[in-house]
Amino acid sequence: MGMEDIDMFSEQNAKAGVTFPQGFKAAGVKAGIKKSGNLDVAVIYTEREAAAAGVFTQNAVAAAPVFASKKVIATGTAHAIAANAGCANACTGAQGEKDARAMQEITAAALGCTPEDVLVASTGVIGVNLPMDKMEAGLKAAVAALSTDGSVSAGNAIITTDTYSKSCATEVMLGGKQVRFGAIAKGSGMIQPNMATMLAFITTDAAIDGKLLQKALSEVVEISFNMISIDGDMSTNDMAVVLANGAAGNAKITSEGADYETFKATLAEICTGLSQRIASDGEGATKFLTVHVMGTKSFADAKTIAMSVAKSPLVKTAFFGEDPNWGRVICAVGYAGVPMNPETTVVKFGGIPVYVHGVGADYDETALKQVMGEHDIVVDIDMGIGTQEATVWTCDFSYEYVKINGEYHT
Amino acid sequence: MGMEDIDMFSEQNAKAGVTFPQGFKAAGVKAGIKKSGNLDVAVIYTEREAAAAGVFTQNAVAAAPVFASKKVIATGTAHAIAANAGCANACTGAQGEKDARAMQEITAAALGCTPEDVLVASTGVIGVNLPMDKMEAGLKAAVAALSTDGSVSAGNAIITTDTYSKSCATEVMLGGKQVRFGAIAKGSGMIQPNMATMLAFITTDAAIDGKLLQKALSEVVEISFNMISIDGDMSTNDMAVVLANGAAGNAKITSEGADYETFKATLAEICTGLSQRIASDGEGATKFLTVHVMGTKSFADAKTIAMSVAKSPLVKTAFFGEDPNWGRVICAVGYAGVPMNPETTVVKFGGIPVYVHGVGADYDETALKQVMGEHDIVVDIDMGIGTQEATVWTCDFSYEYVKINGEYHT
Numbered sequence: 001m002g003m004e005d006i007d008m009f010s011e012q013n014a015k016a017g018v019t020f021p022q023g024f025k026a027a028g029v030k031a032g033i034k035k036s037g038n039l040d041v042a043v044i045y046t047e048r049e050a051a052a053a054g055v056f057t058q059n060a061v062a063a064a065p066v067f068a069s070k071k072v073i074a075t076g077t078a079h080a081i082a083a084n085a086g087c088a089n090a091c092t093g094a095q096g097e098k099d100a101r102a103m104q105e106i107t108a109a110a111l112g113c114t115p116e117d118v119l120v121a122s123t124g125v126i127g128v129n130l131p132m133d134k135m136e137a138g139l140k141a142a143v144a145a146l147s148t149d150g151s152v153s154a155g156n157a158i159i160t161t162d163t164y165s166k167s168c169a170t171e172v173m174l175g176g177k178q179v180r181f182g183a184i185a186k187g188s189g190m191i192q193p194n195m196a197t198m199l200a201f202i203t204t205d206a207a208i209d210g211k212l213l214q215k216a217l218s219e220v221v222e223i224s225f226n227m228i229s230i231d232g233d234m235s236t237n238d239m240a241v242v243l244a245n246g247a248a249g250n251a252k253i254t255s256e257g258a259d260y261e262t263f264k265a266t267l268a269e270i271c272t273g274l275s276q277r278i279a280s281d282g283e284g285a286t287k288f289l290t291v292h293v294m295g296t297k298s299f300a301d302a303k304t305i306a307m308s309v310a311k312s313p314l315v316k317t318a319f320f321g322e323d324p325n326w327g328r329v330i331c332a333v334g335y336a337g338v339p340m341n342p343e344t345t346v347v348k349f350g351g352i353p354v355y356v357h358g359v360g361a362d363y364d365e366t367a368l369k370q371v372m373g374e375h376d377i378v379v380d381i382d383m384g385i386g387t388q389e390a391t392v393w394t395c396d397f398s399y400e401y402v403k404i405n406g407e408y409h410t
Numbered sequence: 411m412g413m414e415d416i417d418m419f420s421e422q423n424a425k426a427g428v429t430f431p432q433g434f435k436a437a438g439v440k441a442g443i444k445k446s447g448n449l450d451v452a453v454i455y456t457e458r459e460a461a462a463a464g465v466f467t468q469n470a471v472a473a474a475p476v477f478a479s480k481k482v483i484a485t486g487t488a489h490a491i492a493a494n495a496g497c498a499n500a501c502t503g504a505q506g507e508k509d510a511r512a513m514q515e516i517t518a519a520a521l522g523c524t525p526e527d528v529l530v531a532s533t534g535v536i537g538v539n540l541p542m543d544k545m546e547a548g549l550k551a552a553v554a555a556l557s558t559d560g561s562v563s564a565g566n567a568i569i570t571t572d573t574y575s576k577s578c579a580t581e582v583m584l585g586g587k588q589v590r591f592g593a594i595a596k597g598s599g600m601i602q603p604n605m606a607t608m609l610a611f612i613t614t615d616a617a618i619d620g621k622l623l624q625k626a627l628s629e630v631v632e633i634s635f636n637m638i639s640i641d642g643d644m645s646t647n648d649m650a651v652v653l654a655n656g657a658a659g660n661a662k663i664t665s666e667g668a669d670y671e672t673f674k675a676t677l678a679e680i681c682t683g684l685s686q687r688i689a690s691d692g693e694g695a696t697k698f699l700t701v702h703v704m705g706t707k708s709f710a711d712a713k714t715i716a717m718s719v720a721k722s723p724l725v726k727t728a729f730f731g732e733d734p735n736w737g738r739v740i741c742a743v744g745y746a747g748v749p750m751n752p753e754t755t756v757v758k759f760g761g762i763p764v765y766v767h768g769v770g771a772d773y774d775e776t777a778l779k780q781v782m783g784e785h786d787i788v789v790d791i792d793m794g795i796g797t798q799e800a801t802v803w804t805c806d807f808s809y810e811y812v813k814i815n816g817e818y819h820t
Contacts, residue, residue, distance in 0.1 A: 061744030061752050091740060091752070093769040126737030127770040236741055313723065313807075314815055321816035327536025330501060331646055334471030342471050342501070359503040360537040397723075399812050405724055406731035406808075 009273055013169040017151025020169035020182035021205035022247035023048045026150035028157030031138025033086035033124070033131060041138035042157035044081040044201055045111060045146055050243035052078035052119065053214035055221045057238035063090035064100040065120040066237060072104075072119050076210040078243060079117040081201050082107040082139055083158050085186070086124040087131070090236040099130045106136050110143035121199050121239050123160055123186065155184035158199055161404060162186050166277040172266050174259050175251040179206040181266055185274040187238075198225060200240040200274055206263060207246030208253040216264040217242050224271035227303070227392045228279045229310045242267070279393035284400030287319050288376045294389035295382040301338045302390035305381065308336035309392075316397035322372040326354040333381060344384030350377055419683055423579040427561030430579035430592035431615035432657035433458045436560035438567030441548025443496035443534070443541060451548035452567035454491040454611055455521060455556055460653035462488035462529065463624035465631045467648035473500035474510040475530040476647060482514075482529050486620040488653060489527040491611050492517040492549055495568050495596070496534040497541070500646040509540040516546050520553035531609050531649050533570055533596065565594035568609055571814060572596050576687040582676050584669050587660040589616040591676055595684040597648075608635060610650040610684055616673060617656035618663040626674040627652050634681035637713070637802045638689045639720045652677070689803035694810030697729050698786045704799035705792040711748045712800035715791065718746035719802075726807035732782040736764040743791060754794030760787055 007013070019026050026044045034040040054073040056066050072078050082103050089096050100122075104115035111118075122130070145153075155165035169182040187198030208216075217240065225240055246252065253259045280288035291310045296302040309315055312332040318325040326347050333340060333347075347355035350371030352363050371377060417423065429436050436454045444450040464483040466476050482488050492513050499506050510532075514525035521528075532540070555563075565575035579592040597608030618626075627650065635650055656662065663669045690698035701720045706712040719725055722742040728735040736757050743750060743757075757765040760781030762773050781787060 059741065059744040060750045061740050088737075091737060091765065091769055126741065127765075236737075236744065313811075317812050317815035320812065323816070327498075327501060327646075330471050331469065331536065334469040334646060340470045355501065355537075359501055397812060398816075399809050401723075402727050402730065402807060402809050402812055405727035406733070 008168045008170040008269065014167045015152055016169040016182060017155055017167040017184050018044050018182040018201060018203040019148045019151045021180040021203045021245070023205060023245050024182070024203045025146040025148055026154040027142045027145035027147060028150065028153030028155070029138055029141045029145055031084070031134045031141070033084055033134055033138070035086070039153055039157035040084055040086045041135065041142050042083045042154035043107060043139065043142040043146060044154060044203065046079055046243060046245040048245040048247055049077050049079060050245040051076065051208060051210040051213045052241065052243055053210065053217040054119070054239065054241040055218060057235055059236050061091065061236050063088055063122060063237045064092060064096035065089055065122045066239060067097070068100040068104060069119045069121065069239060069241070072116060073241070075116055078119050079113045080107055080111055081119045081121065081241065083121040083199065084135065084138070085158050085160050087122060087128050088124045088126050088237050089122040089130050090126045092127065092129055095129055099132055102132060103135060103139065106139045107143065110140050119241055121237070123158065123199055123237050126236060151182065151184060158184065159186040161283055163281055166274050168270060168273060170266065170270065172262055174206055174253070174262055177248050177250040179248040179250055180204065181270060183270050183274060185278065187278050198235060198238045198278060200225065200271070202242040202267070202270060204242065204244045205247040206244050206253070207248065207250050208244050208263060212253055212256070212260060213242060213244055216260070216267055220264060220268045220271050224268065224275045227390070228275050229307055229392060229394045276393050279395055282395035283404045284398040285395030286398050287396040289319060289394045289396065290378045291381070291392045291394065292378060292389065293381045293383065295384045295386055296388045297339070297386035299388050299390050302388050303392065304338045305333055305336045305383070306390050306392035308332045309379065309381070310394035313397055316394070319377065320396040320398045324349055324354060324368050324372050326360065329379065330355050339385065340383060341385060346382045346384065348380040350374065418578045418580040418679065424577045425562055426579040426592060427565055427577040427594050428454050428592040428611060428613040429558045429561045431590040431613045431655070433615055433655050434592070434613045435556040435558055436564040437552045437555035437557060438560065438563030438565070439548055439551045439555060441494070441551070442544045443494055443548070445496070449563055449567035450494055450496045451545065451552050452493045452564035453517060453549065453552040453556060454564060454613065456489055456653060456655040458655045458657055459487050459489060460655040461486065461618060461620040461623045462651065462653055463620065463627040464529070464649065464651040465628060467645055469646050471501065471646050473498055473532060473647045474502060474506035475499055475532045476649060477507070478510040478514060479529045479531065479649060479651070482526060485526055488529050489523045490517055490521055491529045491531065491651065493531040493568050493609065494545065494548070495570050497532060497538050498534045498536050498647050499532040499540050500536045502537065502539055505539055509542055512542060513545060513549065516549045517553065520550050529651055531647070533568065533609055533647050536646060561592065561594060568594065569596040571693055573691055576684050578680060578683060580676065580680065582672055584616055584672055585661040587658050589658040589660050590614065591680055593680050593684060595688065597688050608645060608648045608688060610635065610681070612652040612677070612680060614652065614654045615657035616654050616663070617658065617660050618654050618673060622663055622666070622670060623652060623654055626670070626677055630674060630678045630681050634678065634685045637800070638685050639717055639802060639804045686803050689805055692805035693814045694808040695805030696808050697806040699729060699804045699806065700788045701791070701802045701804065702788060702799065703791045703793065705794045705796055706798045707749070707796035709798050709800050712798050713802065714748045715743055715746045715793070716800050716802035718742045719789065719791070720804035723807055726804070729787065730806040730808045734759055734764060734778050734782050736770065739789065740765050749795065750793055751795060756792045756794065758790040760784065
């Protein structure tokens with residue numbers, strides 16, 4: 001994968017996932033909501049009350065569970081996450097709101113907490129109502145199955161067209177205590193077809209003030225999940241939440257000192273790793289592309305340029321074809337709508353300059369061919385007019401993408 | 411094609427093209443610039459001086475001929491257009507500027523005018539220098555071949571991955587005189603791969619003040635060429651120019667009265683028709699999609715929403731798959747970044763409501779299946795919060811698109 005944080009995502013840590021931190025249990029069960037018959041309902045639970053933070057889709061057509069979970073986050077605490085795949089409960093009107101509320105009530109009754117303690121998330125087909133009889137049975141079964149070994153089943157219960165569940169676990173010293181983190185995530189990007197959505201559930205036994213937890217998550221999301229593009233389509237159901245139950249016994253983080261920085265850096269490492277894996281597992285992907293733009297006057301400019309390149313179908317089909325077509329890259333830079341000067345701009349593929357100051361570079365064709373043949377390819381774009389930078393992760397566009405999304409799903 | 415202005419684009423009118431107006435000659439020749447050996451150099455000429463207007467790519471990485479032609483337009487008049495396909499002369503630095511200038515000089519010398527009278531345009535591979543020996547011979551041959559029957563060959567000489575040359579001709583009464591218009595255009599949209607570019611060359615024998623001509627063109631382009639999206643990629647070489655030589659003898663249009671309105675309406679009809687044909691002939695297209703957004707507070711909002719839908723790979727692959735997937739459409743509306751209220755929004759496919767006020771509509775599946783099976787499909791989106799509207803034309807995303815753009819062109 002070409003990613004540095006391999007240990008956090010080791011097989012063992014991926015297996016531990018959200019139940020690695022003390023006091024968390026999880027389970028995934030088969031409720032018959034996915035047509036495939038695979039695992040499709042997940043519950044994550046901490047008996048000890050957790051500080052809760054969340055970020056949600058900016059899509060004006062947000063799904064019912066997004067509205068319900070935003071209200072939970074507004075209370076600052078939660079005990080559980082109840083999620084399903086196979087049905088997005090989006091564009092479902094008043095019935096959708098009732099169904100999201102019922103997910104909270106059923107889960108809360110089974111766990112012995114209040115509905116306001118239960119975050120809810122759904123992913124799958126838009127415009128279809130949740131089959132609430134199946135959902136009720138599934139939620140009850142998941143609560144009954146909760147265990148400290150349940151992260152793998154919970155992770156598998158929230159995936160849709162993903163080829164695998166993205167999960168990890170790690171620990172760091174905070175205030176002299178070992179503090180643990182775990183996560184499960186899904187989403188072949190914002191790219192999902194009928195089955196929209198990026199979901200990320202992160203658990204930690206750190207003790208941290210709820211507002212600082214939200215601040216850390218909001219900042220980290222800007223440089224991780226918000227830096228992925230597969231096809232530029234933002235889902236109606238995207239959600240990333242963190243539950244911090246304080247079971248590690250560290251001195252509660254209540255201000256932005258060294259402990260906060262360590263906490264935030266760990267969260268960033270988790271979210272960046274999950275983001276890279278989501279992009280790399282994009283629908284139909286055969287390449288994992290890192291688009292690194294530097295030398296701009298602001299982070300926003302660098303991100304705009306990187307996204308313009310990462311979203312260009314011409315760039316993405318070129319990489320699919322292993323075509324070192326820097327003309328398409330510089331073209332996408334040029335129409336990004338951000339100040340640029342061709343005379344100061346340099347583009348590199350895998351470290352090899354291909355476009356330098358307005359014209360194509362003389363490059364070693366054999367070396368460049370080798371770069372284009374790799375699975376992981378880094379595109380560096382130095383605009384030469386500033387000191388800021390941004391990195392976006394994406395994948396190529398293949399026949400398989402058209403196949404997955406051009407098939408008639410009914 | 412489902413387009414109303416069929417007469418202007420009739421076989422006979424398409425054949426007449428840019429030489430239909432009095433005083434215009436054209437020719438296309440084979441200069442060996444295209445690898446296929448097809449026609450690749452075109453010249454359009456009016457001995458009588460023409461008022462000249464142009465609009466050009468907004469891409470910060472504009473090609474050398476774009477800069478050269480902008481200078482010609484700044485003089486307000488021109489006698490000729492010299493164009494080639496097969497090489498874009500983009501990202502070619504100082505050498506590219508010299509080559510564009512040489513195209514002007516060679517053509518002017520052969521015609522007996524000045525280089526400042528010659529607009530130049532190139533389309534094809536980015537980052538490659540023009541083969542100037544072939545270009546020189548080609549331009550001289552084209553000038554020698556100029557004729558009033560030359561529009562078809564000129565049209566074919568500027569196409570790249572287009573499956574056919576888009577051209578038309580028409581006439582209207584202006585100030586009691588029959589005034590003629592003609593046009594040739596190319597570009598499978600802004601979508602062109604190595605071979606970027608939309609080019610449109612429009613001729614008329616109307617007499618019109620140069621500033622009014624530019625005003626008319628600029629306004630018309632906003633509702634025609636700027637309303638096409640195939641893949642959202644804006645080329646380095648896009649150009650639309652009009653030459654008006656006054657040979658019709660109408661009272662010169664010098665103010666914005668009825669004659670100006672008639673002139674502008676005719677220009678709009680031409681540019682809209684060309685735009686629809688460019689979108690319909692998008693690379694790999696199997697569907698022609700009209701995205702009509704109404705009920706917004708501004709034209710800009712309507713255009714933003716329509717473009718968000720038209721550029722969504724999920725929407726485009728759904729139409730390729732003949733999948734009536736309104737969830738992807740409403741999702742793209744929701745992330746357009748423009749005010750929207752799901753409760754007031756209605757989406758129709760081929761006139762059939764599929765999403766009404768926040769939820770899916772009950773529709774006749776047989777009727778909708780028939781709509782999705784058509785080549786031309788209209789998507790109506792009524793936002794219900796204003797009185798403004800906009801229409802964007804696009805095509806679907808097919809396996810063929812990936813094939814055309816994922817092949818290694820060297």
